[in-house]
Each structure stands twice: as C-alpha cells, then as structure tokens.
Amino acid sequence: MAGATTAERGERQKPESDPPRPPRLGWLRRPRTLIILLIAGVLAGAASVWVLYGSPWLRAERVSASGMRVLTAEQVREAADVPVGSPLISVDTGAIAERLRGKLPRIDSVDVVRSWPHGIGLKVTERTPVLMVEKGAKFIEVDANGVRFATVSVAPKGVPTLELSVSPSAGSRRFGTDRLVREAVRVARDIPAAVARDTRTLKVRSFDSISLELKGGRTVDWGSGEKGRAKARTLTALMKAAPKARHFDVSVPTAPASSGS
Template sequence: MAGPTTAERQQKKSGPPRPQRVRRPGLARARKLIVLLVLLVLVVAGGVWVLYGSPWLRLERVRASGTGVLTPQQVTDAADAPVDAPLISVDTDAIEARLRSKLPRIDSVDVTRSWPHGISLEVTERKPVLLIEKGGKFIEVDAKGVRFATVERAPKGIPLLELALDRESGAASLRRFGTDRLLREAVGVAGDLPRAVARETRNVKVRSYDSISLELSGGRTVEWGSGEKGRTKASTLVALMKATPKARNFDVSVPTAPASSAS
C-alpha cells in the first residue's frame, strides 16, 4: 500500500483548514457612524460649555463711544449690562431699548459683542435744530420733531421758536392743523437751513401755516412762506445772499421769484 502523500502529511501537521471570516461592511459603517456621533456630541457639549459655563467668555467690560453732550459713564450706567454673565447670553436688543428709554437724547445706538469679554455701545445723539422756551428753560427739538431734552441754557447756534400767530390766518391755521403740526413745519424749516444760515438764525417765527419767517443776526429777516419746497428755498436763499450781500430783507416764499431789499 502506498503511504500518505506529501499534501496529506502537511495537512496533518497544520491541522484542519480555518474558516474564513465573513466581512460585514454594514456593521463597520455603523460602528464608524456611532463613533462620529459620539465625537459630535462631545464637540457640541464642549462648545456649549465654553460659551455658557466656562469663565473664559464672560462679560467683563462695557464701553461707550460717539457721545457728545452725554458722557460715556452715563451711557454705560443706563445700559445696565449684566457683568459676569456669559457674553453669548447678553440681550443686546434689551440694552438698546433701555438706552432709548432712559436717555431720549440718543437717536440710535449700535450694541455689539466684543469677544471675548466686552460689549461696545456706538451712540449717535440727537442734534437740536430748534428750541422752545418754557418756564425759563429750553426744550431741544431735533429734525424729526422729537422733543428730547430740557436744558437750563440755550445752546449756541440753535434758533428759538416763536409762535406769533396772526389773528385771522394764524387762528385759522391753528384750528385746521393744531399746534403740533405748526411746530413740525417750523422744525422742517430749521432742518432745511444751510449750516451757514442756521448759525446766524436767531428766531423761527410762525405767524400761520403759510407764513414762516426767520430773524437772522444783524437785524436781517427772511420771509420763508410755508415749509414746502424747503431745500429749493434754502439753495435760493444762499444764492440771493451772495448776490446781494448788503441786503437786510430776503423773500424766498416763492423760490422761482426771490427778492431782497436793503430796508
């Protein structure tokens, strides 16, 4: 009888053949997905902790800029920002609302986060174009007709409103439009004045809706008419004053037919 072959002898030494592993690509992908999800959760949780729970990104300082009459300290005090709170949680809209409510002199304010520890307040103050005298004090009115402050002394270069209503036309204007509308017309005229003329304007006198005049320095006067076509009247007045520098009375109530006189 023939002995075992060489292949049979090698098989006895190495033992029976090992079963091959069956690869399951779906299981491998699931494991990778689970690992990625766990990592994502950890990253998100860490980010939330850094923003809300860590001491690294908390509000430490509030700075104000752009102030004129107001002081930066007044603005930061009125803002009442929650110092030591997480910077991400600071309600910037609430800060803006508080500033507008407490400081009517503020026309607009830009509240921004200055990472990692600050809040910046960029303030724009209202500019008075007209004053209303009341009880020995002066109410400042801006170009939008907002009465935003009462001061002890009249600021230089700001004209004073004078209501000197005529018996007939003035009374009729008052009945038809009311005091607030007449005030808005005067404010509109003051707001349309060129800067050089505004500095020389002492009074804005309202006799009726259609009869508003200016009293300038040196006893000069300007008949403006109504508040309509204000910009056209303003440019016409500048040209007229340059053409007749010695004139003391100017009329731009009809801007297409201006007039001036020495007396």
C-alpha cells in the same frame, strides 16, 4: 441544414459579463467606528455649549460706550444695565438698545455689539437739535424729526429759537401745535448753512407764514415749508446780489424780493 451564421457563432462565443458587485459599504461594516464618531460629536457639542454658557472664559465683564457728545459714558453704561457676569452669548443686545432709548431720549440710535471674549460695546448716536423752544428759564431741544428730546439750562450754540406766534384765526386749531413745530423743523433743515449760522429766531405765525430773524436785524420771509430747497438756493443768490439788504422774501422762490439797505 445550414450551419450557424458568423453572427450567431459570435454571440455564442461572447463571454458572459460578471455579475454586479454590491456597493462597498466601508465604514457601515464597522459599527464600532460609527459609534465612536457619534460619541465624539456629542461630546464636542456638549463641550461647545459648556464653553459658551458654563465656562468663565466667555462672560460679560467690560462695558464700553462711545459716540457721545453730551451724555457721559457713565450715564450710558448705567442706563444700559448690562448683566455683567452673564455668559456673553446670552446677553440680550436688543433689550439693552431698547432700554437705552427709553431711559435716555437724547439717544437717537445705538448699536450693542459683543466684543469677544469679555466685552459689550455701546455705539451711541445722539440726537442733534435743529431748534429750541424756550420754557421759562430753560430750553427744550428739538431734533430734525420734530422730537423734543431734552430740556437744558443753557441754550446750545448755533441753534435758533422757535417762536410760535399763532392766533386761532391763523389756523392753529386746524393744524395743531405739533404740526406747526414739524413745519418749522422742515424749514430749519432747509436753511442754507451760511444763513443757519446767523439765524437767531424762527417765527411761526401760521402754517404758510414762517420767517427768520438773523443777526444784525436782518429778516427773511420763508413762507411755508414747501419747496425748501428752491427757497434755499434763491435766498443764497439773493443775498449775494443784494448783500446790504435788510429784508429778503423767498416765500415764492420764482419771484424773490429784497429791500432795505
């Protein structure tokens, strides 16, 4: 009978591998350490909550306002009605912003920010008038979005007056006053800066019949609010080409005209 082969003898002589060792559980074998860590975490969380909500260290004590041009800081702070003395973390900044826009229509946008540890900052952006509408002895300011946001006793400098001279046959019933005002605002936004400084009145006779009255008696037929940028470029070139003209027509920007001298 043949003896075992070399391979078989090697298999018999190969030592058995050590049995697998259980994973080291470390701190799991120490429940006291685990309990201490859990208690420490709870206490740290409770301390953080107390610091934010219960302590006197992080409370709203100062309210600052910036960015105003017409409004005063006092007006803004009063309208904001920030709950002074409340925990700074609990101050509702969204409600403050909404309250400011509701009470002060002159405000276009406002950022309400927490300034740790005791401040609330109100960063205001006011609406800018591009037109004004006469109402008796007062003036209603209209911004670039057509929003009538304030009534003032003194007309703002450099802002043209809107004059609506619309008859029923000219389409006022079709478009409505608000639509015509928005169209006028659209024109006011596109007027070249150099011309805007000289514009005294923006007249609206119909949706597609808008004209400008400039200082010195000069006039511009603008037409509708469409193709405003092209009309602005054409008007600038036309005024340079005919500086002594009294009347300019850019209602069709590809076929402009000027007259008078």
